[in-house]
Amino acid sequence: MQNTLRPIAIKKRIALVAHDNKKQDLLEWARFNRGTLARHHLFGTGTTGALLERELELPITQYMSGPLGGDQQIGAKIAEGEIDFLIFFWDPLQPQPHDPDVKALLRLAVLYNIPTASNRSTADFLISSSLMEHPYTRSAPDLERYLRGRTNFEPPQEG
8 A cells, every 4th residue: 555645743632532441640741741742732532531631621522431432532533634633542451332333442542643642651752752843744655546446446247
């Protein structure tokens, strides 16, 4: 599959998501990094978005709760090119009723090659990167070309 270049502006569009057992960890991380986060557009699912908005006193575009479709909404925004960064503190020890949605969200983040952190250490490295202060061009699959090729697919002739 061929790739195409996709810009990420100086002002990143960052989705912040956390499972219940990780919300406190994300809140602490976000408080510590409030100054950096304030320079970007922030998005969140359900309770996480509301908690962050109240705690940080920053605007957060809020989607539905994860189990009610919020993870899928964030995934759709990644696919539409409207989110370029994902901080998702997920809980590997607690089964989630919406595990397929979580897996789909993570799959889209990888497919569209956006920076993704699933724990505090990785989030620390990403947020402190000098790339946070500059535009960045990421390489992502050229899905339009891929889909055009699939629609022109012809099954092998039996012979």
